[in-house]
Amino acid sequence: MIKANLSIFSALITFVEKSKISEAILPGKRFIKTNEEEKRWLKELNCLKQQPILPNLITASIEFYSQEYFVVIGWEKNDVVTFAEQEVITPIELNAGIVTALLFELKVAIRPKVKPYYILDEVLYPIQSDYSGHEFEVVSDCFEPLLVYQIVDNSPLKGEKIERLSGFYLSKNCEKLFLKFSQDTLLVYEKLFLEASESVPYENLVLSLTSVYWKYSFLDVYRCIERIFSISRLDELCQKLNIVIPLLQLSAEMENSLGWKPKEDETLNKLIEGSPEEARQLFREVKKAIYSQEEGSLGEFFYKIRNSIVHYRPANQEFKLDDENWDKLIRGALLVILYWYQEYDSKLF
Numbered sequence: 278m279i280k281a282n283l284s285i286f287s288a289l290i291t292f293v294e295k296s297k298i299s300e301a302i303l304p305g306k307r308f309i310k311t312n313e314e315e316k317r318w319l320k321e322l323n324c325l326k327q328q329p330i331l332p333n334l335i336t337a338s339i340e341f342y343s344q345e346y347f348v349v350i351g352w353e354k355n356d357v358v359t360f361a362e363q364e365v366i367t368p369i370e371l372n373a374g375i376v377t378a379l380l381f382e383l384k385v386a387i388r389p390k391v392k393p394y395y396i397l398d399e400v401l402y403p404i405q406s407d408y409s410g411h412e413f414e415v416v417s418d419c420f421e422p423l424l425v426y427q428i429v430d431n432s433p434l435k436g437e438k439i440e441r442l443s444g445f446y447l448s449k450n451c452e453k454l455f456l457k458f459s460q461d462t463l464l465v466y467e468k469l470f471l472e473a474s475e476s477v478p479y480e481n482l483v484l485s486l487t488s489v490y491w492k493y494s495f496l497d498v499y500r501c502i503e504r505i506f507s508i509s510r511l512d513e514l515c516q517k518l519n520i521v522i523p524l525l526q527l528s529a530e531m532e533n534s535l536g537w538k539p540k541e542d543e544t545l546n547k548l549i550e551g552s553p554e555e556a557r558q559l560f561r562e563v564k565k566a567i568y569s570q571e572e573g574s575l576g577e578f579f580y581k582i583r584n585s586i587v588h589y590r591p592a593n594q595e596f597k598l599d600d601e602n603w604d605k606l607i608r609g610a611l612l613v614i615l616y617w618y619q620e621y622d623s624k625l626f
Contacts, residue, residue, distance in 0.1 A: 278319055281381035282308040288387065289396050289419060296393035303403045310410030311373040318374025324382045326439040331487055333421065336443040337383055338428075338436030345436035349424040349446065350385055352453060365434055365445060365471075366426035373413035375425060385420045395419070433471050440479035445470040447486045455489045457600055462608040469611060474618040476525075478504060482611075491603035492586045498610045499583050501618075506544040507531065508621050546576030552613045559609035563602045582606070 286307045293302060311319060318341060325338040325345070334351040347366050379385065396419055400411065417423060428435060434442050448466040451458060458466075469482060481497040488494035504525075511531070549557060561571040564578050585595050598606065 278311075278316070278377075281319065281377050284381050285309070285377065285416065286400075289400055289416075292387050293393045293396050293401060298393050298397065300397055302397070302401050305404030305408075307401075307404065308410050309373050309377045309413045309416055311377065311413075315372045315374030315377075318372060319378050320374075322375065322378040322382070325436045327383060328439045328443050328483075330443060330447075330483060334487070335383065336439060336446070337379075338439050338442065339379070339425075340436060345428040347426045347428055347436070347442050347446070348379060348383070349426075350379075350383060351421045352424065352450070353422050354424055364429065365432045366428055366442070369425050369427050371413070371417070371423065371425060376413045376417050376423060379423055379425075380417065380420055385423065387420055388418075391419050438479075440483055441470045444479055444483045444486060447483065454486060456486075456491060456494060457604075458486075459601075459604050459608070462604050462611070465608055465611040465615065469615055473615055474622040476622060477501060477614060477618050485607070491598070491600070491607075495603065495607055495610070496583070496586055498607055498614070501614045502545075502548065502610060503541075505548075505617055505621065506541060508617075542577050542580045544576075545580050546574055548613060548617060549576045549579060552616050556609040556612035556616070559605045559612070563598070563606045563609070566598070566602050567596060579610075 290302055321341060323340045325340055327335065327337040329335050331351070334349075337348040337350070339346045339348055346369070399415055400419060428442075434445060436442075445467060447454065448463045448470065451463055466482065466486060469477065470479065478501050481500050485494040485497035488497065508525075549560065557575060560575045560579060564573075564575070565571040581594070582596055
């Protein structure tokens with residue numbers, strides 16, 4: 278408790294001193310006021326995992342007396358909590374113990390717009406003889422916003438699945454995202470975070486949701502598909518030779534030992550042609566928007582879009598897509614991920 282308070286107020290003192298204002302900061306023992314219940318939170322709260330997402334957005338999972346909680350740092354409170362969100366997490370009221378513990382344990386940054394004179398006047402004022410501690414709201418206002426949600430008992434997502442919890446939260450708070458994903462696409466993201474295989478690289482999906490540009494959002498989704506390029510070929514081989522080994526491990530061994538990798542365009546053709554019709558129809562619509570026709574290989578078309586982003590060569594045509602078609606392309610790719618990771622779920626690890 279002493280260490281936490283010392284760390285929090287030292288951070289504020291350092292911030293004010295670096296601003297080079299002329300007023301002196303008088304010494305004194307400063308702390309956040311807590312009652313007995315709040316002291317229990319401060320002493321017993323345990324941080325499980327932390328997930329940096331954006332420079333101004335960090336999520337974390339914490340535990341207090343066997344109950345898990347989800348923490349969002351950097352976003353202001355959203356007054357609307359949807360029913361679907363309440364099936365996974367539900368907001369709780371902050372108290373002095375939670376705030377003190379989180380500010381210390383998660384090293385929460387000071388708000389960029391906070392004024393040094395505000396900190397000096399409201400927090401670092403001279404300590405008087407009747408001082409009994411600071412109200413936590415006054416101190417927490419100097420730091421990035423904190424939101425805490427209890428993870429409900431029957432939630433499909435628990436504290437150790439921080440990437441999935443983060444992605445779910447982002448998909449339910451789309452008004453704070455940079456890109457204007459359609460509700461149809463956000464529902465596929467949500468389904469992935471809630472129901473898909475543990476093998477999905479969820480961090481890439483979180484990055485795709487928080488991207489500033491459509492093409493980079495697409496690339497992070499593409500990387501999830503790229504991860505299983507070799508799987509369909511190796512699965513057939515394992516069945517023929519009765520090999521019992523996790524497919525991702527076999528794929529790594531094949532590449533490291535033999536230098537074998539599947540051809541990306543051929544593999545994409547196989548994966549996309551075997552994907553649900555909804556995904557293929559979305560790709561056809563995007564292809565028609567670019568070429569005014571939808572015939573031909575969808576895998577090669579998909580691969581060309583990827584190459585136009587990652588290869589800066591004259592021969593690679595740069596595709597100009599509007600928001601609607603980028604959204605369709607990403608939704609189709611998400612459906613491919615949802616289908617194939619579920620198809621190979623038990624064989625990947």
